[in-house]
Amino acid sequence: MGNVTSNGIGPDDSGAVQAVLSRHKHDASRLMQILREVQEGLTWLSPAVLTAIANGLKLPRARVEGVAGFYHFFHTESLGRYRVLWSDNITDRMAGNADLMARMCKKLWLKPGDVSEDGLVSVGTTSCTGMCDQGPALLVNYRPITRMTADRVDKIVDLIRKKVPLEEWPSEYFLVEDNIRRKDALLDNGLAPGDALRALKSPQEMVDTIKASGLRGRGGAGFSTGQKWEFCRAAVGTGANAAHYVVCNADEGEPGTFKDRVLLNSYADLVFEGMTVAGYVIGAKKGLVYLRGEYRFLLDKLNAVLEARRAAKLLGQSILGQTGFDFDIEIHLGAGAYVCGEETALLESLEGKRGVPRKRPPFPVSSGYLGQPTAVNNVETLASAALIAAKGAAWYKAIGTAKSSGTKILSISGDCQRPGIYEYPYGVTVAQVLADCGARDTQACQIAGASGLCVAPGEFGRKIAFEDIPTGGSFMVFDNSRDMFQVARNFVHFFVDESCGFCTPCRVGTTLLKNVMDKISDGHGGEYDINDAWRIIRTLKTASHCGLGQTAGNCVADTLQKFRPSYELRLNVRDFEPAFDLDSALSKMREVTGRDDPGAHFHIAHRKSKSGVGAKGGDAS
Amino acid sequence: MSNESFFLDEEEIPFAEGQTIIQAALSAGKYIPHLCYHPEFKPHGSCKLCTVRIDSRTITTEDGQTVKIPGRAAASCTTPAQAGQHVESETDELRDLRRTLVQMLLVEGNHYCPSCEKSGKCMLQGLAYDLGVMDPHFPQYFSKREVDASHADILLDFNRCILCELCVRASAEMDKKNVFSLSGRGNTKHLICNSESGMLGDTNLAATDKAANVCPVGVILHKRHGFEVPYGQRRFDKAPISDNAVQYAPVKEQV
Amino acid sequence: MNASAPPPKRKLLVATTSLAGCFGCHMSFLDIDERILDLVELVDFDRSPITDIKHCSPNCDLGIIEGGVCNAENVHVLHEFRKNCKILIAMGACAINGGLPAQRNSLDIRDILAAVYAQPGRGVHIPNDPEIPLLLNEVHPLHEVVKIDYFLPGCPPSGDAIWKFLTDLLAGRTPTLGHGLIHYD
Known part of the structure; x- marks a missing residue:
């Protein structure tokens, strides 16, 4: 283990660290932002730098190291200029x-x-x-x-x-393009900054309006936005720092989703206006945007929009000249952690901690950011709320289906002629979406990301709606040339990289499932391994702490059911294959002894030596 | 004190306001398997061994068949007890789930019981015995982990860590020292010590600290005190882990 | 299995071997003491260190294997057992998770050999005679190489545990050990 003796901290580094600490008023809850800014200056976080930050924030050093070690975009060793x-x-x-x-x-x-x-x-x-x-x-x-x-x-x-x-x-x-291909009620809103705020009625009336509009969370879970705001508004803050908070979840990490990137790039005013409406309703003075680290490039532009809104009296003290209507917004950056899209992990991260999902109850509406009542909403939800505030509940409710009012923005990618952003009223069929984006010979769509649903052609008549296929917006298209086994395997690898490691089933189960998929991919899988995959998927689904683990096996379960031949064609005819490649397990000894005689190899014959060749099926576990 | 109750495997369990399912069950002498739960600490909910099902229903279909709709699965250590709810713990499904979770822990770390000082009083081992775990089933990770012998009185063998965070919690909440923390994430998550060198010897841990005496497995070991109890007379030689469940009942002052 | 037929009086054929183990499990097997007389009423021993028969008959019923898989020869022996035995039992800690031999897995086998075969002033001479089976990069439990049907943990499992396990199995019951008999050490 390196760095047993400190490599010391130079005066320049020390100055850089102190400057960042002062800028953040030595506030430990701002650890994430401090680590990022220090790293942007010094390129990496050395042991001595971590010690200096810990001392400056009066935090245990191990806690700072633990946070730095959690996020992919922080590095505690030098990774180059x-x-x-x-x-x-x-x-x-x-x-x-x-x-x-x-x-x-x-x-x-x-x-x-x-x-x-x-x-x-x-x-x-x-x-x-x-x-x-x-x-x-x-x-x-x-x-x-x-x-x-x-x-x-x-x-x-x-x-x-x-x-x-x-x-x-x-x-x-x-250059990052918006690629907006289809606009509907939200993207073609015709609103000017402040329109929604000028239309505000009393907070209770606004709760009623949002509830009547039928607006549900656009992140995928689909909780009623009006109800969430009502609970949050009713909750009482605690302690000397009692307050309510609005948090905009812009940690858009679901593979295949990019609609929040476009909303923040070109519709930031509407999003911020939605946050301001939420703040007005729940009685918050402060809103926080949790922007995924991958969207760092939007930060300056977003801060400029915030400045312009403050100048236009749409943000800050006495908004629109209304005494007591105070609300401001600050942007926090994530640092590469999909799990922080889970709202309680996001709150932990906002507080400068490892992004581990909290235990629930309590729920964020009663105990969220810094233990205070907090409304956490998706970017698209907040933009839609602003739209509803400006145009009314009845107008909005008329769009979409009875159970899913309004529109949904889809991020379409993969095998189609026109990938990009498509906004549809809820209820649109998968087939319609595929026709619009120019998809041909489609064998599958993965809807709602790696944790979502793999839809086969027989289901293309299904609808995008909470009552049929709910989605946060990811819509990946796969034509007949694609191998759906490898699609699922890619997703399984994703979950290994992104599991926070808190609970046993997800920390270990995702890796075990990856090992099974890799073994099958290498041609060493058998029916035994398929049975193991099911056992792991069951464990993930039943016992995992949060949605990440609970859904991490979906892609394998779906493809095993709908695209089973893509697995079977890779399986060995025998039901059991060794967990590792026998012949390469002798590689190091061949190297050091120089032997290459037949005794120094396991020939392929051994794989066929066992009786029962061709026997498939039957539970091998 | 308590006049409310719920049902655990059809047995009525009284509970006090604020108690979680496992706390009430253990107080009533009903064992629910667990590893990261500890009577002196607030529930943590990471090992998931205590997973139960809540409010399963049985319905009769149109053709007269009865079908069981499984209730929601939840960690009983962090789920508040609620009056009248029906909780299942000792079912085939949940026993199988728990065996799988133990097997996951067994392959993740390097658990060689014959050479472990904690053998015979290790909670992971005792629980595995109780669940009838005969093999680790999954391929071993054979993780490469370190041993830290830098401290005068305490040895750390990270090979056996199950990431229950009891030492982290004990050091932060009881000892007020923050000697341990976690770094990495997912399958790289690991225990770290509060020093720039990363070595335990450079922290202020004392052998009498709660954190030095709370490890349920064989990570945090006291030097010069190995194998003191003969084989056959150790804790789980004498009684299974599930015996006398009230020994795990929460103590009044939880941190 | 045909449930209606009465149990045949045929004795079951049992093969045993020790791979990367210490023979402790076989020694413990002998700790069933006089019960071995009852056992030989029920079984015949085929390939085993007890009989000194060198290869499995093609129709063995039970294969009992001690020790993990550390070299090429272990793999061949294990394949022979899997091919010829209806039921394969992994006996003891090494067979089940690699045990003590697997503690070398934290080191690179090349470094281990370089250290072991270094001769002061004369460099490193690692034996390369084709008669000597090559070591695997890592030691593995049996179930990572072939399908194993039953596991009998312990280091070693006690004579009583082995007796309980075998009598269950010979009577057609799924073996269970229960408190006091199930041990990993």
Whole structure:
């Protein structure tokens, strides 16, 4: 273990750390922002820097180290002046990211995950960065680059080798397009900033309006927004710092989703206005946006929108000149953790802790941010709430279906001619969506992300609605050329990377399921392994602490039922195959003894030696 | 004190306001398997061994068949007891689930009981015996983990850590020292010590601290005190872990 | 199994072996003491250190294996047992999770051999005679190499545990041990 003796902290580093600490008033609840800002200055968080931060915040050092160690985008070892992270969603894979990354690594003389010997660069992968409509994508020092090609790889390698600062790279590399393909009530709202606020009635009337509109949470769970606000409004804050809070969940991490990116890029006013409406209703003075670390590139623009709103009296003290209507918004950045999309993990993260989902009860509406009543809402929900405030409940309720009022924004990616953002009234069929985006020969859609539902052609008549297929908006299309087993395997790997590790079933079960999928992928799987997969999926679903673990096996369960041949064609004819490759288990001994005689190998014959060849089926467990 | 009750495997269990299902059950002498729950601490809910089903229903279908609709599954240590609810614990499904969870822990770490000082009084081992776990079933991780012998009185063997966080909680809440914490996440989650070197010897842990005496498995060991009780006379040689469940009943002052 | 037929009087054929183990489980087997006389009424021993028969007959009923899998020969023996035995039993800690031999898994086998076979001033000479089975990169429990039907834990399992386990099995019952007999050490 390295760094037993401290490598010391230089005066420059110390100054940088102190400046960040002062800017945040030595407030321990701001640890996440402090770590990010220090790292942006120093490129990594050395043991001495962590000690300095802990001392400055009067926190146990191990707690600071534990937070730094939790998030993918914080590093406690140097990962180079340029850190390249390829987005590794299945849509990036389909667009060829693996070959491109291999090309980049080869040109940089690097293995994935390693840092170059001169400490210049490291190349690795990260979970979906929300650029599925313009992939393959990557992050360089947490700034997104889209539409990667071999040519672009070569040019970027050149820029890195020449140590060109990121600010001087061609600006078109960093271009992120909205790709809005279909607008409906929300995206074609015709509102000006402040319209919703000017239409506000009393808080109770607004609760009634939101309830009457039938608005339900757009993150996927579908809880009634009006009810949530009503509970939160009724809850009483505790202690000397009693307060209510509005939190906007912009930790859009579900693979295949990118609608919040577009809403925040082009409809930020509407989102902030929705937060302000929520603040007015529940009696909050402060709103927090939890923006996923992958969307760091939006931060300056969003802060500018906030400034403009303050200048226009739409934010701050006495909003619209109304005494006592005080509300302001601050943006917090995440640091690469899908689990923080779970609202209680998000609150932990906002408080500067490891993003581990809380125990419930209590629920955030009564005990949320800093233990105070908190309304946590999705970006799209808040924008929709602003729309309802401006245009009325009846108008909104008339859109969509009886049980799902309003519209849903879908993020469409994968095998279609026109990937991008599509807004539909609830009730649209999968078939209609596929026709609109120009999908052909579709064999499956993964709706609602890695944790969602895999829909086969026989189900394309089903509807996007809470009563049929609920979704946060991810809609990935797979044509007949795709291998649905590998789609599921990609998702299983995603959950291994993103499990927080709190509970046994998810921490261990996701890895065990990955091992089963990898074994099958390598051609060593049998019926025994399929039975194991089911057993792991049952355990995940029944016993996991939060939705991440409970749904982590869905992709395997769905594809095992609907695309079983994609598994079976890989299975060995025998029901049991060793857990590891026998012949390669002798590799080290062959190396050190120089032996290569028949006795130094297990020949393929052993795999066929057991009786009962061809026997399939039957529970082997 | 209490006049409300719920049903655990059809047996009526009284509970006091604010008690969780496991707390009430253990106080009433009914054992529910657990590892991260500890009578002196607030429930944690991470090991999931205490998972129960709540309010399963039996319905009769149109063709006269009775079908059981399973109730929701929840960790009984963190779920508040509610009057009249029906809780299932000793069912085939839940016993199988618990065996699977124990097997997951057994393959995640390196649990070699014959060479472990904690053998015979290890909660993971005792629970595995009680559940009839005969094998780890899944492929072993064979994780490469360290041993930290830097402290004068305490040895840390991370190979056996089940991440129950009892030492973390004890050090923070009882000892007020914050000697232990967690870093990493998912399958890289691991215990860390509160020092820049990362070594236990550079922390202010004392052998008398609660944190040094709360580990349910063989991670936090007292030097010079191994294998003191002969085989056959150790805790789980004498009685199964599920015996005398009230020994796990919550003590009044939980931190 | 045909439930209506009366149990045949045929004795069951049992094979045993020790792979990467210490023979402690076999020693413990002998701790069933005089009950072995009852046992031989029910079973015949095929390949076993007790009989010194070198290979399994093709129609063994029970294969009882002590020890984990640490080298190529272990794999071949285990395959022979799986091929010839209807029921395979992993006996003891090493067979079940690799046990003490698996504690080398935290080290790289190349480093271990380099340390063991280093001769002062004469470099490292790791034996490479084809007669010597190669070691696997890691030691594995039996069920990672072949399908195992039953597990009998203990280091070693006591004579009483072995007796209970075998009498259950021979009577056609799924073996259970219960408190006092189930042990991992």
